[in-house]
Amino acid sequence: MSVTNDALIQVKDLHKSFHDLEVLKGVSEEIHKGEVVSIIGPSGSGKSTFLRCLNLLETPDKGQVIFEGVDITDQSVDIDKHRQKMGMIFQHFNVFPHLTVLENITLAPTLELGQSKEEAQKNACELLAKVGLLDKKDEYPRKLSGGQKQRLAIVRALAMNPDVILMDEPTSALDPEMVKDVLEVIKELADQGMTIVIVTHEMAFAKQISDRVFFMDQGIIQEKGTPQEVFEHPQNPRTIDFLSKVL
16 A cells, blocks of 8 residues: 555554464554544454554554554554544443543543643533533533443543544444434544544444445455445455345
């Protein structure tokens, strides 16, 4: 693949094994600024491992991850500094139960970015208003529904002004009636030009918001293209088989 200068993330020959199981088998790819990339595929295909290698939550056994021109797999690099620019949304919310909604959001910007408490709170309230949670700012997470916790997790990531947000199946732990609100927040981010890489089982959503779709199976990207190409005119037999089961 030709290396272009606007690649926000470049992945080169990524390999990862857990014990004897090879999960990633030499993945090379680029993510561009402002792009929304959905990663689909069967369970165990390497989707989440690939995503978690992008900010080194999983350390690849071989290969490079180049983020904003810096090889973050290089041992000498301060990974925490670069992670500040990579928001991460997990399946299970990962919010701090002992902090209020507002404190959950302001903690990192005050500690990591040096924002004043007032500035961090102002930003947090603006973000909470956008996702319909401003009235919950003084509540503790235990009082929130799953969908509200996930919206809080997204706001917490946004408060750090990231250059990309990585999302690992952000709706799969939610009750069906809560999925829509979370997807709407993600769609709004996409519409505003946020770079998003999302592992998802929500095929209709992936089709709607993505610039590109990667279909992963057996540790490699078997097929990629626009949503129209991948969903409506898949070429790879594995893609065709997978989509016949989920669409």
